[in-house]
Amino acid sequence: MKRPTLKQLAEEAGVSIGTASNILSNKTGLHSPETVERVLSAAKRLGYRPNRIARSLAARRTHTIGIVIEPQHAVFTRNPYVTAVLDGVVELLTPNGYHLKIITLRDLHARTLWSQIDDGTVDGIIMVAPLIGSPLLDYFQHVHLPCVVVGSALPESMGFYCVDSASHAMIRRLVEYLLGLGHRRIGFVLGPQNQWSAHQRLEAYLETMQAQGIVVEPEWIAQGGYDQAGGFAAAEQLLRVRPRLTAIIASNDMAALGVLDACALHGVRVPKEVSVVGFDDIALAGLAKPPLTTVRTPIHDIGLEAARALLHQIETGETLRGTKLFEGELIVRESAAPPQRGKS
Amino acid sequence: MKRPTLKQLAEEAGVSIGTASNILSNKTGLHSPETVERVLSAAKRLGYRPNRIARSLAARRTHTIGIVIEPQHAVFTRNPYVTAVLDGVVELLTPNGYHLKIITLRDLHARTLWSQIDDGTVDGIIMVAPLIGSPLLDYFQHVHLPCVVVGSALPESMGFYCVDSASHAMIRRLVEYLLGLGHRRIGFVLGPQNQWSAHQRLEAYLETMQAQGIVVEPEWIAQGGYDQAGGFAAAEQLLRVRPRLTAIIASNDMAALGVLDACALHGVRVPKEVSVVGFDDIALAGLAKPPLTTVRTPIHDIGLEAARALLHQIETGETLRGTKLFEGELIVRESAAPPQRGKS
DNA sequence: ATGAAAGCGCTAACAT
């Protein structure tokens, strides 16, 4: 059975199509209670459901927002971060009557990009961790489609509203914690070169170390990534530094897991011989061997805030700028301890 | 700057709107190469992107499919299963030019349900693990919207095409593995009552045990769930059974994690004093303490197949029925071992 | 308070 149209509904209720439309859109106080009742009961009788496509075309509002995910993050299973953002976004959208479209990009060729995203199906966009130099970014300069960025704190000059974790403050927290335990030779696993946050975290590490008067040797820093494989590779390199580093900060938890793997493989005990800390506190962190000391990013809240800000822009027409940073707490588990006596 | 319309494009190219439409829809061989070129270059010049909403309304095809998630599964972070399905679905959809809408239900009140799902925005639906008695199910009996079910193997009589893991075969595999290790007193943590798969897994457990001539005592079975808390609660109960069970099968990995927690809390060593096995092999399983012996569900492939089947239905108009079950391999890790000597 | 009518931007049938 085909879905009835508004026209059929109007006939069934014995009113005009405009009247039926008004009533179904809750334009209250405009019609006699009796008419309202007639339309509503006819709708129920017919099992009428508005065609949202037609509605969107006429009203030029889809009540749908898109979450744009670059190829690098496209696999949810490997990106607990993206998944958690998604949860936050959904939580805000649903009760507000908005729908969610997932836009996972396969490639970033400018031509197809545009029509993938700005095709009239969404009222606004949440961009998840756009990479440095991503064509996505300058695209939004040219087009008027409300947009919020999550997981990357872009330079203010780019004119986006960004929601992210307070990388700087949180890395400093981590460094200071390790310093407090007595560590001095602290290594650092760099995130991906094309992630804004990776640079920000490195910078925070360097600054905090320097503020303590510690000279960071170049070989204390290894290129890693935000995944287990990257962390593993970086750790293999850092484990070779002599005299041995007493602690390693990974740019995120997945990388820290890789560091732990490398330590296990090379028989380096954690935290006895080397302390390891991560960043984010994803679900896996607490289950690692040993349980990972890390700093918890309120990813869910970040998603929530991004969605809130986007809806605000859509509904008021006002364009937000600037950066909203969420701090997280230090989660002390077992992967970090004071350095071994007699060493360092 | 507003997006140009087809009409403007046609003017710019000096052709009719119909011609422009045809060319942009790749209706090949219908037009002179010269005209094609004129239209295409005009499109580039104007930065034309078709309005997919208008296109959908006119063509009565949205090229979007919806993935429907019941309230119980609505948080992705807590549902690695749903997340993995999502990955599989996305992987198939994107290259086929389909888009994905996420429909997370907040409540299941029939009236609002209908218009949430069947609102003209999707060409078809993937339903994730619909629960027993869910109003969703009988809804689709009345409506002609292509639909595929994932994660629940419904009775054939309901007329759906279902894609799921082969619960029966895989549980049997698990039971036989434990029997092979020498276990006899094997407990079972039941999944949620309203999940089809929970019943199927219980049944498989009972049948396999019985086939070995083992009488399963009622107290060997505890109501748990598919989450950590449920597994924990069930384990607390099973740990009290005397003489002690030598092994526990949890209906899925999350529950098994809860069982492990309970064992740790009560000082029961795994696998020395009790063996624990799970189901699914989610990412967390390998990191558990001890690493979980489980059976791997090819969730990704399940998502892929569901999407494939749905697109097939959409594009051919043909309605598929029946159940497609995916077997998984036994993943032997460290949480199961032969029972302690002198006991049982 | 209600109805009539003009689009929204496109597709698809039909003409030419």
Place this chain on the structure above:
DNA sequence: ATGTTAGCGCTTTCAT
């Protein structure tokens, strides 16, 4: 090979 036209199902003025 190209142009013309009638919708798709709804919202939104503008009359009445």
